[in-house]
Amino acid sequence: MTSVSSPTTDSAARPMTAAARPPVPAAIRLGRIVSAIARYGFLLLVAAVIVVPIVYAVLGGFKDPAQLANDAIGLPNPWVVENYTDVLTDPSFWRQLANSSIIAGLSTILVVLFAALAAFVFARRAFPGREVLYTLFTLGLLFPAAVAILPLFILVRDLGLLDNPLGIALPEAAFGLPLTIVVLRPFFRSIPTELEDAASIDGCGSFGFFWRILLPLSRPALATVGVLAIVASWNQFLLPLVMLSDESHWTLPLGVTNFSTQYTTDTARILAYTTLALIPALVFYLFAERQLVGGLTQGSVKG
């Protein structure tokens, strides 16, 4: 526990100052230990509030409705695997998983590619109206997508893209452009001009430089915006809710809501479905947490 209180006296850890300081009185030391314990207790409590609902969903999926109703807290007894196996053998679950993946893939490729092209000229070319156009894109950060959902529906309907992955992916990519451009522009700007000059001397045009040098060098930034786009698309609810009426095109969030209204009484089954729908996002999070944090903090803090 002594290591816990050491951060409070960060400078004391250095030998110079440590030697110069008088020994810490016992009462103060005790106070520090108590406050460290209190801090840990508080942090663990918050962590429990985060984790418990997720664990409840996972375990709840292993119960039958009677167990859930009579004993919400305890472990499943006996463990019922049917809820999970039923979902896993249900073709509509896998179809929804595939649909969500297709839409997320499409919208991510679109938004990253288009935003990178635009961010390139915003970052490295001077032309009249550049800042006005850039501001036009950044304004998109400030407007909720919900504002445009009714006209978007009419537009997508008139384009004949209802019940089509593109009907979701295109608007998603469009609303994702502002954040992606804002994150990419400073990164593209930081790549030395000498590199572009050298490429140009070697006969590399603007697009050649962009495609063969800038993009490969920007892999970390592209990974960051890609992760942001995937998460945004994966969790998107309003657009699929409006654009997809045919069950065979549904995404996972639509499937979850439908399942939960269809089996209102069978809570355990809903929890199993929800848990399985949640797993891809959590696994993805474990692998891409750094990109996600990096993207969000660059996009808003602009460090």
Add this chain to the structure above:
Amino acid sequence: MTTTIGADTTRRPRRGPGRRTAIALFLLPALLLYAIFVLFPIVQAVRYSVFKWNGLTPLTDFVGLANYQRALADPVFQGAVQHNLLVIVLSLVVQIPFALGLALMLSRRFRGRTVLRLVFFAPYVIAEVITGVVWSLLLQPSGLADGLLHAIGLGSLYQPWLADPSTVMLAMFFVISWKYFGFHMILLLAGLQGIPHELEEAAAIDGATRRQAIRFVTLPLLGPTLRVSVFLSIIGALQLFDLIWVTTGGGPINASNTMATYMFDWGFKRFQLGYGSAVAVILFGFALILALAYQRWVLRRDTEGAMTTGGE
């Protein structure tokens, strides 16, 4: 690659119409996509809002501002606006200070810090839909919340949180905070890491307690990040939809409607697209006021530094 340098410099596409075309081609895909799916629909919303329209017939029944008058006079809509404002106020007064406190705690090194940060931020990647479904099951009678209260002998405190109009918004706010405080914590943590350690040490040498150092050194320097956090929190609260729609559908008796659920209800359930668009434009108005305030209050101060130093 063996062309002579002299030949190359003469045909460098640096000036003139060719260069202009290249720039236009780079911009075109993003600009088109943005114009078609973001700008055009916003303009259309304004147009639809002055018609009475079911989305199918030709757009002929012009009603002027009647849709706006109707929305502003509707107690259900007024309630929805109040609920949005309530979430904004609670976010600023409860959620962000809470996130700030945690960020301050996690900004120092200690065992388990990385894991805690990972856990706190995790709900951010969980879809609002999934969050809503799980929490509505947790909070229902004989759900986990009920069970836990009984287990610690406080069973009498249990409320049907989501079914009671007087508690539903508080319950929703709790769930919103569950999902988003980690996001704000991460932002603020990044902001804290940008503050040089020496400044706090200097304050400590000058005799400041940790509390004073936070109050007079850390917080003022964290200002830009805090403003971003506040702004994102307000924008999020304004467009609150998924979570409410899945958990309560705006009920009971409209007690948890937001502007977005109200708009969705009229636009897509009752097919009054003109009226729904008027609501959307009002929501847009709120966002616009906020955006202008943000421009004046935040962007000018913050990005100037970031932009000029960012390019080195």
